[in-house]
Amino acid sequence: SALKKLRKLNIIDKEVFESLTSSYLFLRKVEHSIQLVDERQTHKIPVSSEDISILAKRCGLEGKDEFEELYIEHTSSVSKIYKHLFFEPSRQTEEFGKEFWELADFLTSGNIEESQAVENLRNLGFKNPETAIDIFSKLLDPILGALTQGGKLTAKKVIPAFLGEILKSFNPDGALVNLERFISGIGWRSSIYSILLENPDIIKLLARLFSTSGYLSNFLIRHPEYLDVITLRDVRTEFASKEEMLESLKASMKEAQDYEDKLDAIRKFRHVETLKICLRDLNGEVDPFYVGKYLSMAAEAVLEVGLQLAWDIVRKTKKGKNNKMHMLILGMGKLGGHEMSYNSDLDVIFIYEGNDHEFYSKLGQKVISVLSIPTGEGYAYKIDLDLRPSGRSGALVTSFDSFKEYHKASAQLWERQALVRARPVAGSPQLGNKIMEALTHFVYEESYPQDFYREIHRLRSRMEKELAKETPSKVNIKTGKGGTVDIEFLVQMLQLKYGGEYEELRVQNTAYALDALNGNGMIENKDFKVLKEGLCFLKKMENLLRLLHDRSINELYESDFDKLAADFDKNNAGKKLKKEYISITSGIRKIYDKYFL
Known part of the structure; x- marks a missing residue:
């Protein structure tokens, strides 16, 4: 039962689970057979060949030879797994990369011919082994990396371990390029190698990340300070609610000096939260339903803060009668369904209450700009408004009265179907309640043709x-x-x-x-x-x-x-x-x- 839970939580892999389960059942059977003979609590294997043969028969085996073979096989397997799980982290890192030490020796000491090293890398799966050798040389070079003597020794343990991990990926060349870009951007290489030596699990995660996602790899390469997101569990922990996210994001917005800094703060928040959930996803810690909910929650927080930033700007530049925001962003599609994936656009509808269409059009345009315009940190999200009334030919924003009238008189069946996933994600809570009341009537209380x-x-x-x-x-x-x-x-x-x-x-x-x-x-x-x-x-x-x-x-x-x-x-x-x-x-x-x- 305990082993099954460990496997379900991905704490142990399938191979370890099957090996430990098989060994546990065998050893428990041996234990029970010994105690049946001696009629007391003992765990000692008999010494004499005759007694071992009797024990083997009680275990359902043919004889002494088969028993000893199975006993050695199971105990050796358990011992190997135990050592792997309970090594000191630095020893574990050494073990991961031990089979590639010869290559590392060549790269630092020239102990084997370059042609042999190229051939070795090609056989290992590198499409461009010459480039790989050049990158490994840079990573291990004590002068280029300003490595101390200790740093040089640490690098010779870490880099082979990383090589062992990226070879499990489908793209070892790309992962190696990203590793070099990441390490090269850090001035304190000896320190980063020490961190990786003591965190073998982080080597695995970086290898997965650098071979899987260019977008998140580039973010971490630009911001190596976010390595804490990977190395520290308390930093890596996700927010439990949208409210917690908003509190954190609003604090970052307050620290921002100007409009551009605020845009960057929004983008960094989105990237960091995506990185957090992606690492847990790649590590097998969460299911895709959880990923969808978390990515959707992060998008909601960004929309809320982006709408407030847009409101503050538009109010200053366009004087009018609007002292209180009467706009609601209605989430549709994957956002509305809490089912966002990586790189999902935000399907939304802008709905306002009142008669100042021009003002709210400006506000809607500004929200799109706040989230979509590229900065040094990229963009936060792309906005998709195709599900608004009348689709692409419709107005950017729609009044609540017009929204109700459209769905009462003109909406097609597919539009009513799309509203099944609609929900308020940012803006006026009061208007959100009114809209959901109207939607419930449109979607569930109006009749449909029998067919x-x-x-x-x-x-x-x-x-x-x-x-x-x-x-x-x-x-x-x-x-x-x-x-x-x-x-x-x-x-x-x-x-x-x-x-x-x-x-x-x-x-x-x-x-x-x-x-x-x-x-x-x-x-x-x-x-x-x-x-x-x-x-x-x-x-x-x-x-x-x-x-x-x-x-x-x-x-x-x-x-x-x-x-x-x-x-x-x-x-x-x-x-x-x-x-x-x-x-x-x-x-x-x-x-x-x-x-x-």
Whole structure:
């Protein structure tokens, strides 16, 4: 039971779990067999060959030789794992990199031929071994790195350990380049090598980060001071609520000297929070549903502070009757559903109360500028307003009265469906309450045609045909067959169908809605299991895919399955991962068809 919990929390890996479980069961069986013979509490293995043979028979083995072979095998395995888990951190780092010491010796002492070192690196998986040698030389060079004698010895232990970790990634060349950029930007190399020597787990995390996400790697390279986010658990801990996030971000805004500093503070906050959750994600500590909630919460905090900054500026430059903000940012899509991924845009609608359209248009434009304009720290978020009334042809902001009138008289079914995930994320709480009251009426209390689900299915089929465009070598994790949209459309159709009667179905999050639909009998247990597990699998794959490509992307090619295989315990076997993907999405589509056709 304890081992299962340790495995579930990813404290031990699958191999260690299986080895310790097998050894524990064997040794417990031996212990019980010894105590049955002696009828007392003893743990001593018999000495004589005859007694060992008897013990072997009691354990279900053929004889003494088989017993001794299994006993040595299990105790050696346990001893090896024990030493690995309880080494002093610096010893652990040495062990990680020991097999690459010969290479390090060449790079510092020239003990082997350069041609042999190049060939070794090529065989290890480097596409550009000559470049790799040049980088390793720079990292280990005591003059370039201003290394002390102790720092030189530490580097010879740390760099091989890092090499051992990046070789497990699909992109060792890129990871090595990022490591060199990171180390080169730090003046105190001896100190950083000492930190890494005493934190072998950080070497693993940096290797994963530097090989996986260019966006987060670049942020850490620009700001090595945020290494504390990785090394210190108390710094790495996430905020528990939006309110805690807001308190921290507002404190940073107060310290900012001018408008540009405030913009940078917003961006740094977003980057740091993304880095925090990404590190836990890559380390297997959190599931994709938690990642989505945390990224959405960070976006809400940024929107709240960005709206306030925009308000302060627009009020000064445009004098008018507005002494109190009567604007609400309505979160839609993934933001509204607490389901954001890495590199997600923010789907929002700006709604104001009153009749000063010009003022609130300026305010909406300023919010977009505050969050989207590039600075030295990049941008915070890109804003997507396509779900506003009348879409791209509609006004940037809409009054509450116009919003209500539009959805009462003109909204199409797909727009009402989109409002299932709508919720206030920033701005006036009072206006937010009014809007949610109106939305509840639009979405759940107004009647639908008896065959409304056919229109939802027609739109889903069109998305698959026009957007997914799947081929034998390319699938689409979102709009393709059995993708996340299959689950979302099925869930939303059932919410629209039953939400008027069952208030507990009126939730924005897809996973929560699945739970509620299953709990109320609208989705059968076996279908629920397939959909919930499938959604978790697809969300995890989406998150990793977006880290891999550093952009919002839904297409998966053969090469992507190869690169993601290790994260799904497929031992770098992309074909196995693709086979699992096809199996899972086929199961999802089968259930989708069951409810729609």
